[in-house]
Amino acid sequence: MSRFLRKTFTPGSSLARLSQQIRYQSIASATHQSGPSKVTHPDADNNPKTLEILAESDKYILNTYSKPSLVFTHGKGCYLYDQSNRRYLDFCAGIAVNALGHADEEMTQVLAEQASQLVHLSNLFHHQWSGGVDFLRAMRKRCDEVGALTGKLWAFENFPSDVVPDILTLAKPLANGFPIGAILMNDKVADKIKIGDHGTTFGGNPLGCRVALSVFNRISRPEFLANVNETGAHLKQGLRNITNGNPLVKEVRGLGLILGVEFTVDPTPIVKMARERGLIVITASNNTVRLVPPLILTKEEADQGLAILKDCFEEFKAQTPV
Numbered sequence: 371m372s373r374f375l376r377k378t379f380t381p382g383s384s385l386a387r388l389s390q391q392i393r394y395q396s397i398a399s400a401t402h403q404s405g406p407s408k409v410t411h412p413d414a415d416n417n418p419k420t421l422e423i424l425a426e427s428d429k430y431i432l433n434t435y436s437k438p439s440l441v442f443t444h445g446k447g448c449y450l451y452d453q454s455n456r457r458y459l460d461f462c463a464g465i466a467v468n469a470l471g472h473a474d475e476e477m478t479q480v481l482a483e484q485a486s487q488l489v490h491l492s493n494l495f496h497h498q499w500s501g502g503v504d505f506l507r508a509m510r511k512r513c514d515e516v517g518a519l520t521g522k523l524w525a526f527e528n529f530p531s532d533v534v535p536d537i538l539t540l541a542k543p544l545a546n547g548f549p550i551g552a553i554l555m556n557d558k559v560a561d562k563i564k565i566g567d568h569g570t571t572f573g574g575n576p577l578g579c580r581v582a583l584s585v586f587n588r589i590s591r592p593e594f595l596a597n598v599n600e601t602g603a604h605l606k607q608g609l610r611n612i613t614n615g616n617p618l619v620k621e622v623r624g625l626g627l628i629l630g631v632e633f634t635v636d637p638t639p640i641v642k643m644a645r646e647r648g649l650i651v652i653t654a655s656n657n658t659v660r661l662v663p664p665l666i667l668t669k670e671e672a673d674q675g676l677a678i679l680k681d682c683f684e685e686f687k688a689q690t691p692v
Contacts, residue, residue, distance in 0.1 A: 409646045411456050413438045420453040445472025448664050448671050461663040462650045469543030469589050471664040477546050484580040498576050546585045550578035598665050602626040605672040612680040617692050630658040643682040
């Protein structure tokens with residue numbers, strides 16, 4: 371067992387990265403003392419609890435992801451807070467998962483209520499959610515209710531009417547971070563599936579389905595979808611405004627609150643620039659800054675993010691040869 375544990379201060383460890391960041395910060399801090407690009411949330415967090423958690427992480431967690439040397443402890447709405455209680459505007463949302471943001475009160479109540487009744491029972495038995503039938507029936511009802519209204523619930527609805535899938539898989543924000551996935555299919559496909567063709571250990575899980583139904587009922591409301599479209603259009607136009615004339619930016623694209631800014635070069639440094647100014651963003655395909663904030667984002671919060679991104683894009687342009 372011991373041979374799998376890294377007990378040394380290895381160059382690739384979180385502590386080593388943190389040490390390098392601290393040294394970098396002491397050298398580079400003078401360049402960030404004034405003006406809109408000032409670093410307010412340096413990754414080099416000296417909080418003793420952060421150092422302790424990073425040390426334990428290096429011992430036991432497989433190094434499959436590149437992570438900054440900071441630890442998030444809690445969130446609320448569209449904001450995350452780290453071990454030192456620094457606040458970050460979250461334009462990642464668990465990679466398009468936390469549709470209702472963090473620590474949503476209704477979701478918390480539903481989780482507690484269902485957990486006190488029944489958490490899991492296999493699909494071999496009938497139970498409160500009976501293989502997810504109640505959940506899927508409610509989903510079907512909501513789809514019918516909002517289908518003809520302004521605002522798109524499904525991505526395929528943004529395309530011509532003949533582009534309708536036979537099978538639709540969904541997960542990500544379906545339960546606002548509680549693990550669950552679902553498959554919708556038309557009758558033509560469903561009629562071909564017989565007993566034994568498909569199985570799932572956690573299918574119809576009462577806790578997951580109860581949370582998903584609560585979340586789905588909220589995010590499928592016409593007024594909710596309309597606000598997503600409105601805020602998304604506001605953010606998209608803001609991105610176009612702050613990138614206008616930037617030779618490194620190829621295009622701003624996306625729908626609703628799933629947006630991307632494509633660059634002609636790898637924009638990965640922007641992720642750190644934004645994070646150290648209190649904004650969480652991610653990249654995609656080594657050429658795009660991806661913005662997938664919670665669907666409850668307000669225009670005011672969008673403007674906060676745009677102000678930070680404007681500074682980051684300008685700094686990145688100044689550092690990058692055209």
